[in-house]
Amino acid sequence: MTELEQVRHRLEELGLQRASELLDARLKAAQNNQSTYLAFLGDLLDAELSERKRRNLEVRTKLARLPYRKSLDEFDFSFQPSLDARFIRELATMAFVQRNENLIFLGPPGVGKTHLAVAMAIEAIAKGLSVYFVSLTHLIEDLRKAYEENRLDKRLRIYVRPRILVIDEVGYLPLDSLAANLFFQVVSARYERGSILLTSNKSFGEWGELLGDPILATAVLDRLLHHSHVINIRGNSYRLREKMKSGAYGGSSESE
Incomplete structure (x- = not known):
C-alpha cells in the first residue's frame, strides 16, 4: 500500500x-x-x-417532512400586495423562534399560505433549527390512533420536540370533540416552549364552530395568540391566476 x-x-x-x-x-x-x-x-x-x-x-x-420545497425568493409578493415583504423577510431571520413566538398565516385557499409556511421552514432549517411539518388532518389522525392504542403521551413528543411545528390547513374540516381536545393538547404542550407556524382559511371568530366548542376554541386561541404574529393575506388565488390570464376563468377569486 x-x-x-x-x-x-x-x-x-x-x-x-x-x-x-x-x-x-x-x-x-x-x-x-x-x-x-x-x-x-x-x-x-x-x-x-x-x-x-x-x-x-x-x-x-x-x-421536517415538507410537502415540497419552495423558497421566499420564489414567492410573488407583487401578486399579494396586502403582504409586507420586508416584514416577512424579517420574520425569516427566525428571531421570533428564539422568543418562542407563533406565526399564523390566515386567508382563503390559494393565496400562498402553505408556500410561505414551507419557505419559512426552509429558512429555519438552514439556520440549524428543527422543524416538523404536518397538516391538521394528519396530525389528528396520528394522535387519534395513538390515543386508541394508549400511547398518546409518547406520540405527542413528536410534535412537542421540534423548535418549530408547522400545522397546515387548519379549518378545512370541522373537528369532533376528541380531535379538538387533541389539537388543544398539542397547542398547550408547546405554549411558551416552542413556536407554532400555522396556516388557516378560517378567521378566529369561526374557530368555535371549527372546534365544536367555543370555550375550548378560546383556550386554544389564548395560547396561540398570546405571543404571536398574525399575517392576514387578502388577494387572488395563485392557482387561478393562469386561468384568469388565459381567459379560461371568468372572474376574480379570493384566495389563500
Whole structure:
C-alpha cells in the first residue's frame, strides 16, 4: 500500500469520506499552487466540513417532512400586495423562534399560505433549527390512533420536540370533540416552549364552530395568540391566476 493509499484509508477510518475522495485532486492542486502544508490541510478540511453541512441540511429537511420545497425568493409578493415583504423577510431571520413566538398565516385557499409556511421552514432549517411539518388532518389522525392504542403521551413528543411545528390547513374540516381536545393538547404542550407556524382559511371568530366548542376554541386561541404574529393575506388565488390570464376563468377569486 502506497503512502497516499494509507492516508486515504486513515481518512476513511476517521469518517472523513469527502476528504478521502478529494485527497488526490487537492494534493495535486496544492503542488501546482505551491501551497503550504497548512493551506492544503485547511482546504481539505473545509471541503469535508462543507459536505457535512450539506448532508446535515438534507437530513434535517427530510425529517421536517415538507410537502415540497419552495423558497421566499420564489414567492410573488407583487401578486399579494396586502403582504409586507420586508416584514416577512424579517420574520425569516427566525428571531421570533428564539422568543418562542407563533406565526399564523390566515386567508382563503390559494393565496400562498402553505408556500410561505414551507419557505419559512426552509429558512429555519438552514439556520440549524428543527422543524416538523404536518397538516391538521394528519396530525389528528396520528394522535387519534395513538390515543386508541394508549400511547398518546409518547406520540405527542413528536410534535412537542421540534423548535418549530408547522400545522397546515387548519379549518378545512370541522373537528369532533376528541380531535379538538387533541389539537388543544398539542397547542398547550408547546405554549411558551416552542413556536407554532400555522396556516388557516378560517378567521378566529369561526374557530368555535371549527372546534365544536367555543370555550375550548378560546383556550386554544389564548395560547396561540398570546405571543404571536398574525399575517392576514387578502388577494387572488395563485392557482387561478393562469386561468384568469388565459381567459379560461371568468372572474376574480379570493384566495389563500
